Amino acid sequence: MTLSIRPELTAADVISSLSHQQQPTVTEAEMMQAVRTLLIGLGENPDREGLKDTPKRVVKALKFLTNGYDQSVDELLNGAVFTEDANEMVLVRDIDIFSSCEHHILPIIGRAHVAYIPNGKVIGLSKIARICEMYARRLQVQERLTLQIANALQGLLKPQGVAVVIEATHMCMVMRGVQKPGSWTVTSAMRGVFSEDARTREEFMNLIRHSANFK
């Protein structure tokens, strides 16, 4: 791809117009140096024993928490879409979500509930959790995370419908800022019959509320 850089644009404009894959590379050493600078800015001595490896650890941790950028749906799916004559709701509930908010790079912790009604194709159940994981391991807002999961399933399976609900608490609202420890946010994305038919949506909502009998 050729990138034409217009002189009136700042470097930040250019960088924000690039997708993640197209961004200029930054070395790990530069990332570690940035963490070291942060520590100094916080009034710490980055050379004291407890902190001397912290830049390395922070970079490693942040890379892990955002490793969803390096994955694609095709890759994680590994072909696990099967032709099946099923047309009743499939729901995977209580999928743990550990994401990071893009505003503060602080944790978003919660659970996702994902349902679909097949239309000739089913997906390996673990792949639903893997799709959630892939999008969660990026810098996110909860709304976009919810939509991305719904859109991925819609695109892959062309099902009769998809429903995604995420319930999560944001550490940027709990530990800092407005400091509301009890607050949690619910987001949903409904596609196809879940959006068009109130009874189907209600069945889904009831199923994500009841407790499992085997627990």
Ligand SMILES: Nc1nc2c(ncn2[C@@H]2O[C@H](COP(=O)(O)OP(=O)(O)OP(=O)(O)O)[C@@H](O)[C@H]2O)c(=O)[nH]1
């Ligand atoms: N819509 C949405 N907002 C989020 C999410 N994660 C964090 N936020 C919010 O993003 C907003 C950022 O607001 P700003 O005023 O720019 O930042 P701030 O000064 O740190 O805001 P406060 O948290 O109110 O102190 C805050 O209201 C956060 O609660 C998310 O997943 N979705």
Ligand SMILES: [Zn+2]
């Ligand atoms: Zn935040």
